[in-house]
Amino acid sequence: MSRSAVFLDEMGVGPLWRLRQGAVPEAVDVVVAPVEVDVAVAAPVAETAEAVIEVAAELVAAVVVEAAAEVQAEAPVAVAATPVPAAASDDTAWFDDAPPPPPARQLSDTDIAALDWEGLTAAVAKCARCDLCKTRKGVVMGRGDRQGDWLILASSPSRLEEREGRALPGEQGKLLDNMLKAIEVDAGSDVYVTHLLKCRPFDEAGQERLPTEAESAACRPYFDRELALLQPRTIVTLGSMAAAGINPGEKPVRGTVRQLGNASVVATFHPEQLLQDETGKAKARAWADLCLAKSTHGD
Structure with missing residues (x-):
């Protein structure tokens, strides 16, 4: 077991589950179990506990930042909508070339x-x-x-x-x-x-x-x-x-x-x-x- 995992296990923090590719991210609640330190413990033990807490805090912050970066990288990028060109008007150029209507027939x-x-x-x-x-x-x-x-x-x-x-x-x-x-x-x-x-x-x-x-x-x-x-x-x-x-x-x-x-x-x-x-x-x-x-x- 790695050092980070040992520290997290000692603090009562569960394993970090990563999102699959393309999945919608949900809010990640990181629960840090309170560490009770007996004031009666000898000074060397208290110093060791404080060091563990500092390392754990740094690891949690690093994990959260890494997760946020991954989510941001995997989030779909908004693509600017390409304006749809207006429908071209009917081409009436043919009308100019159309022959004029025949004149009305004159009555005898x-x-x-x-x-x-x-x-x-x-x-x-x-x-x-x-x-x-x-x-x-x-x-x-x-x-x-x-x-x-x-x-x-x-x-x-x-x-x-x-x-x-x-x-x-x-x-x-x-x-x-x-x-x-x-x-x-x-x-x-x-x-x-x-x-x-x-x-x-x-x-x-x-x-x-x-x-x-x-x-x-x-x-x-x-x-x-x-x-x-x-x-x-x-x-x-x-x-x-x-x-x-x-x-x-x-x-x-x-x-x-x-x-x-x-x-x-x-x-x-x-x-x-x-x-x-x-x-x-x-x-x-x-x-x-x-x-x-x-x-x-x-x-």
């Missing part, structure tokens, strides 16, 4: 002639039958009673109408309503308002201009279909361009009644002209036109 005149109201509205919204589709900010479809006996017809939308997406909005619309009310026509239940062209023609300066023959011809099937679906009794044209455009090649004359199919056609001033009339002469003539239209229409 025969196709347009077979549309109902909903189909007609959808066809006008995506129309590309002329170059106005490249510059327009929006289309302006007709509004009002689709079973009305009265059709109010202007030539083409203005900037305001294009922005509002509505035929004759604002002050123009209010004046038109008052004009119809004056001849006892309910603008809210018996009147449909539309244009010959559904897009605004304008020049490079952004000012309204007359539509070209190609633009008028391209848009005419839409108006013809509106007319066939509505089947009005009386048509009131607003302004000289609408009066001339409704029957191409025919010179309109104010104060007369023309025919377009089964409908009577009467020409008058556009509300915008009446709003700018400071003399009142245009308003007086417009009143005469409305009275003519009312008498032609009947009750």
